[in-house]
Amino acid sequence: MTFRFDRDTRRRWFDVAMSVAALACVGIAILPLGSILFEASVRGAQAITPSFLTLPAGSGGIANSIQGTLVLIGLTGLVALPVGILTGIYLAEFGRNRIGGAVRFFVDVMTQIPSIVVGIFAYSFILELGIAGIVSRRLVFSTITAVIALSTIMIPFVARTSEEALRLVTTSTREAALALGIPRYKVILRVVLPSCASALVTGGLLGIARVAGETAPLIMTAFASPDFFTGLDQPIDALPLRVFRFAISPSLADNRAAWGASLILVVMMLGISIASRAVIRLRSVKR
Amino acid sequence: MTILAAKIRVEKLSAWYGSKLAIEDINLELEEHAVSGIIGPSGCGKSTLIRCLNRMHETIPKARVEGKVHLDQDDIYELPAVSVRRRIGMVFQKPNPFPTMSIYDNVAAGLRLNGERDRDRLDAAVLASLKQAALWDEVKDSLDKSGASLSGGQQQRLCIARALAVKPEVVLMDEPCSALDPIATAKIEDLIFDLKKDYTVVIVTHNMQQAARVAETTAFMYLGHVIEVGVTRELFERPKETLTESYITGRFG
Amino acid sequence: MLGLLALIAAILFVAAEESVRTFGFGFLGGTVWDPVSQVFGAAPFIYGMLVTSALALVLGVPISIGIAIFLSELAPGWLRTPLTYVVELLAAVPSVVYGLWGIFVLAPVMRVYIEPSVQAILGFLPLFRGNPIGSDVFTAGVILAVMIIPTISSVSREALLAVPDTQREAALSLGATRWETTRLAVLRYARAGIFGAVVLGLGRAVGETMAVTMTIGNRNAIFTSLFDPGQTISSLIANNWLEAGSLELSALIELGLVLMLVSLLINAFARFMVGRVLHVGEGAE
Numbered sequence: 001m002t003f004r005f006d007r008d009t010r011r012r013w014f015d016v017a018m019s020v021a022a023l024a025c026v027g028i029a030i031l032p033l034g035s036i037l038f039e040a041s042v043r044g045a046q047a048i049t050p051s052f053l054t055l056p057a058g059s060g061g062i063a064n065s066i067q068g069t070l071v072l073i074g075l076t077g078l079v080a081l082p083v084g085i086l087t088g089i090y091l092a093e094f095g096r097n098r099i100g101g102a103v104r105f106f107v108d109v110m111t112q113i114p115s116i117v118v119g120i121f122a123y124s125f126i127l128e129l130g131i132a133g134i135v136s137r138r139l140v141f142s143t144i145t146a147v148i149a150l151s152t153i154m155i156p157f158v159a160r161t162s163e164e165a166l167r168l169v170t171t172s173t174r175e176a177a178l179a180l181g182i183p184r185y186k187v188i189l190r191v192v193l194p195s196c197a198s199a200l201v202t203g204g205l206l207g208i209a210r211v212a213g214e215t216a217p218l219i220m221t222a223f224a225s226p227d228f229f230t231g232l233d234q235p236i237d238a239l240p241l242r243v244f245r246f247a248i249s250p251s252l253a254d255n256r257a258a259w260g261a262s263l264i265l266v267v268m269m270l271g272i273s274i275a276s277r278a279v280i281r282l283r284s285v286k287r
Numbered sequence: 288m289t290i291l292a293a294k295i296r297v298e299k300l301s302a303w304y305g306s307k308l309a310i311e312d313i314n315l316e317l318e319e320h321a322v323s324g325i326i327g328p329s330g331c332g333k334s335t336l337i338r339c340l341n342r343m344h345e346t347i348p349k350a351r352v353e354g355k356v357h358l359d360q361d362d363i364y365e366l367p368a369v370s371v372r373r374r375i376g377m378v379f380q381k382p383n384p385f386p387t388m389s390i391y392d393n394v395a396a397g398l399r400l401n402g403e404r405d406r407d408r409l410d411a412a413v414l415a416s417l418k419q420a421a422l423w424d425e426v427k428d429s430l431d432k433s434g435a436s437l438s439g440g441q442q443q444r445l446c447i448a449r450a451l452a453v454k455p456e457v458v459l460m461d462e463p464c465s466a467l468d469p470i471a472t473a474k475i476e477d478l479i480f481d482l483k484k485d486y487t488v489v490i491v492t493h494n495m496q497q498a499a500r501v502a503e504t505t506a507f508m509y510l511g512h513v514i515e516v517g518v519t520r521e522l523f524e525r526p527k528e529t530l531t532e533s534y535i536t537g538r539f540g
Numbered sequence: 541m542l543g544l545l546a547l548i549a550a551i552l553f554v555a556a557e558e559s560v561r562t563f564g565f566g567f568l569g570g571t572v573w574d575p576v577s578q579v580f581g582a583a584p585f586i587y588g589m590l591v592t593s594a595l596a597l598v599l600g601v602p603i604s605i606g607i608a609i610f611l612s613e614l615a616p617g618w619l620r621t622p623l624t625y626v627v628e629l630l631a632a633v634p635s636v637v638y639g640l641w642g643i644f645v646l647a648p649v650m651r652v653y654i655e656p657s658v659q660a661i662l663g664f665l666p667l668f669r670g671n672p673i674g675s676d677v678f679t680a681g682v683i684l685a686v687m688i689i690p691t692i693s694s695v696s697r698e699a700l701l702a703v704p705d706t707q708r709e710a711a712l713s714l715g716a717t718r719w720e721t722t723r724l725a726v727l728r729y730a731r732a733g734i735f736g737a738v739v740l741g742l743g744r745a746v747g748e749t750m751a752v753t754m755t756i757g758n759r760n761a762i763f764t765s766l767f768d769p770g771q772t773i774s775s776l777i778a779n780n781w782l783e784a785g786s787l788e789l790s791a792l793i794e795l796g797l798v799l800m801l802v803s804l805l806i807n808a809f810a811r812f813m814v815g816r817v818l819h820v821g822e823g824a825e
Binding site: 346348369376379381383385388396397446449450 | 715
């Protein structure tokens with residue numbers, strides 16, 4: 001039997017080779033993911049002890065970092081969720097005109113600003129306020145400044161997810177309510193919002209998960225601290241910041257602790273993401 | 288009926304979309320160098336049948352085929368699909384030229400796939416195909432314009448030229464004129480008439496008059512079965528089956 | 541919202557004013573960054589940013605497109621959703637965790653295995669000379685490539701899925717193999733969208749801070765070899781911020797302004813390109 005290596009056979013082999021190559025690409029991408037998850041789990045688990053979770057960073061633990069992250073995302077959520085959702089409502093309900101288009105454009109632009117630039121902005125903002133004498137100059141490294149930075153990141157993100165959530169509600173639902181003579185604001189409040197509430201909550205939770213992992217803006221606003229939370233006008237610690245500090249520290253013990261902190265951080269972010277998905281499922285079960 | 292040999296012989300062909308049976312136990316002979324038409328109401332399976340003839344049906348996920356289709360001596364289901372499709376070309380319902388390629392490149396696409404690089408041979412092939420598709424005069428000065436810049440009727444003729452360029456033995460046409468206006472339709476029907484010198488043509492159409500105009504033999508399908516096959520004129524004037532007669536006289540479909 | 545954007549720009553400009561005053565436009569070309577002599581120039585970091593981003597694209601784009609092709613054309617139905625999800629998971633890892641992994645897992649591997657191997661093959665190029673130390677531009681480029689893969693592959697995948705099936709059928713009916721169909725009908729049709737995806741990836745690479753600053757070696761000079769340490773705009777800012785005096789701080793802020801402008805331009809361009817995906821193939825119907 002002669003082996004015909006003619007053009008057709010060559011094309012078929014090439015076809016198979018390209019399919020394998022494409023699959024290989026997927027493998028190459030998954031490799032680092034697997035490695036990160038593996039290393040974080042193994043090395044992180046080794047570092048986590050009860051004292052690790054209860055001592056502040058000054059004593060080698062991450063208790064104050066966890067507290068700091070919770071404080072920061074709590075305050076940021078308090079500020080950013082209402083503003084973001086309201087912006088999303090505006091865009092979805094009233095934003096079909098030119099002004100709406102412009103606002104949407106700016107929201108999109110702001111989601112793409114590098115987070116470190118946002119950090120610089122928050123710092124500079126407070127700095128200029130300090131120079132103008134309105135606030136104390138010390139405030140540049142404080143919880144408030146950090147919250148300003150994180151909110152600036154979170155608001156456009158939540159605005160976008162909220163707009164998408166609101167768009168899920170069909171026009172006919174809105175029209176049906178309006179046709180019953182209910183005023184516009186009530187339609188939004190009582191009909192539209194509740195029907196996409198779970199999607200809104202999901203968007204909000206995802207936004208929180210995202211800012212929980214931000215480090216760069218915190219370097220220049222929160223400053224990090226070896227102790228627990230002392231005040232809104234004081235520097236504050238946070239998990240991602242702590243991971244960074246421990247990682248670049250010359251002390252090996254600190255390096256090991258960095259893995260523990262990163263594991264806690266990833267678990268926290270994962271938890272929030274899972275919670276956001278559970279919200280959707282809860283809602284659909286209730287129906 | 289068989290003065291000429293059967294170019295395509297369909298034997299006990301059935302095809303499914305997932306679990307849904309679309310055509311069942313089809314047996315058909317299609318003459319060489321002739322135009323065969325397939326007519327029937329929507330959903331009768333004529334498109335499915337023609338797509339089985341160049342193994343396009345199986346590209347749909349979860350599609351399945353059973354039976355044999357003989358092209359001359361070979362069962363196309365035992366040959367590599369790629370070579371089958373080179374010998375049996377297809378023109379689709381909605382013109383689908385490659386919009387990122389020029390008219391020239393569209394026609395030459397199939398040839399280049401088969402490794403043809405020689406510029407002179409490509410030029411000659413493009414010229415010949417565009418002439419056979421009755422498009423040459425209209426585009427000869429703008430061969431490098433985008434394939435998508437033509438009108439609907441011209442695009443379809445471009446697709447015909449593209450299919451002809453690889454010199455298939457059979458040309459399948461799946462309702463080629465249904466998206467076109469009457470003038471464009473007429474131009475294509477004229478060129479179909481010329482094609483049968485060199486090719487075997489199978490045309491699916493929902494337009495009975497079109498079948499009457501271009502096809503020598505016509506098959507009538509209904510609900511996945513071939514009800515009747517015959518010389519076109521006889522099928523239309525003296526149908527043997529009552530179903531055929533009902534369709535022809537417009538009682539349904 | 542508009543106000544906020546304008547506010548950001550304004551604030552940054554004001555804060556950077558001192559640096560702008562001192563150095564003028566020469567700032568962009570200055571090659572020295574020395575807090576001791578109080579001379580600051582942006583050139584090494586603009587250079588670092590460009591090189592690391594370019595490297596990230598060179599490594600990341602082919603892989604991203606391969607993934608997009610696999611997920612849209614080749615993968616069986618049951619595999620698509622889980623695999624897509626897994627690739628998206630890459631985007632969910634925080635930058636600082638990438639950096640941590642980069643310092644303690646990737647950099648040693650790079651220094652011991654990968655960089656010497658690359659040097660063995662390509663060492664004749666000046667780009668690959670020098671002693672591989674692991675914490676260098678090459679490693680930073682690799683991490684950046686991994687980080688932008690989810691972005692580029694997901695936008696590309698959407699561009700590929702937007703290609704109408706009739707195009708694939710046209711190619712198949714000419715006797716094209718699956719890869720030839722992808723090349724001829726799908727990739728060409730979607731190329732504007734893919735290009736937009738690549739530019740979006742570039743935008744992400746430019747703004748990336750933590751993973752870069754933790755793996756790039758933090759040396760404030762123009763490097764000649766990819767195996768040298770280097771510095772980008774964002775990594776410099778992260779590195780020097782806390783110890784910067786008032787003039788240096790102002791210079792860092794000015795750098796931040798530059799970064800913001802670059803990122804805005806890149807993303808505007810990307811938006812423009814992705815928008816064009818919707819307009820391919822509209823002939824004279």
